[in-house]
Amino acid sequence: MTSGRVRDDEGTEYQLLKRAETSSLVRDPTTGDTRYLPNDRLELLEELSTHERQALSVHEAVRTLVRVVPDDATLGLVIDIAENGPVATRELLAVSDRCESDLNGQLTLLTATGILEQTTVADERGYATTAAGEYAVSALCGAGKPEE
DSSP: OOOOEEETTSOOOOEEEEEOSEEEEEEEETTOOOEEEGGGGGGEEEOOOOHHHHHHTTTTTHHHHHHOOSSSHHHHHHHHHHOOEEHHHHHHHHHOOOOOOHHHHHHHHHTTTSSSSEEEEEEEEEEEHHHHHHHHHHHHTTTTOOOO
């Protein structure tokens, strides 16, 4: 096994990069720093496939957005809210081609996963992107359009 998550004897969790006979190479997910720790100080938390481990190189906020957005319209909704600031639900309904129930479902999902948060806009319920949502949109849109 050469991938997964481990916890040391002080409770700190790491991404396991490589395991040898007496020690393992681990990465601190918050800092990105790598170091070797003795195996007798590590507890295996879960084993990851090669592709799951590769996906960990992408920031958690971006992975979350990629996983929860089912179509271009939902991605456009998130980008619109990120670029234009908090938006009242009534305004979202006015520009959306989705029925109120479908839009509400998407907003609920995006809120539950931490991409959006409910807020008040002009004394009405509305939505804004969270810091994670802002980061994810910036990471996805920041590189600009590829040349065609």
